[in-house]
Amino acid sequence: MFSNVIFEFKMHRLLKKIARQRVTMILQPGNVPVIERTVDHDEVTKTLILTAQIRGWVEILHESMPTGQIDAKGEINPSQPFQSREDYWKLTDSGWAAIQRRHQLSLLSIAVALLGVYFAIGT
Template sequence: MFEVLRYDWRIYRLLRRIAKQRVGMIMPGNVWVIEYAAPINEESMPMVQTCILRGWIEVLHQGVNHCRLNENDSLPENLQFKETQDVWRLTDAGWAAIYRAHQLSLLGLALSLFGVIVAL
């Protein structure tokens, strides 16, 4: 049970990281520099696929060239793109998952039912 809760917490943190991404600047050649990019690797890819399955994120651009910054946060020389990666965006359901709208609705319903029971 705790493994499921821990996995859901990690998905929630990934959603928040995707929500914080922003385009810092656009370089010549239509190269986007994305700030606060969510690290997508072999460990987090199943979580991304779970979010896509649940309808929380969707692919905005597919197969975008990708490279990492140097250790001192400078751009690599010659901007050699060795990898491709998708760019995702949150859907309305993803934002609702971040703000836990479903849980708040259930809490409001439970409190109103409790109020009705107490009133009777």
């Protein structure tokens, strides 16, 4: 039971990380965007992203985009700026609703309304 709660917590945190991404500049040649605050590209994150895609919360923004790292000084290796190619994702409207927890809020408001009707009829 707790593993499901932990998984959903990680999913919510990942969606918030995707929402915080931003493009800081465009590298030339090739029009490669430099994206700040990207999500990690490890196996756990990939499983979370694929689960979010199944649920309709994210979709691919760019497929096989060149990816590289900057060093501690904030510089890119000029001889080999890109080490791999990764997919980049964006949130859908359903993803934004999941971040804002609209579904849970709707269920809570229905429960409060039904409770109010129950007490109004009971008294």
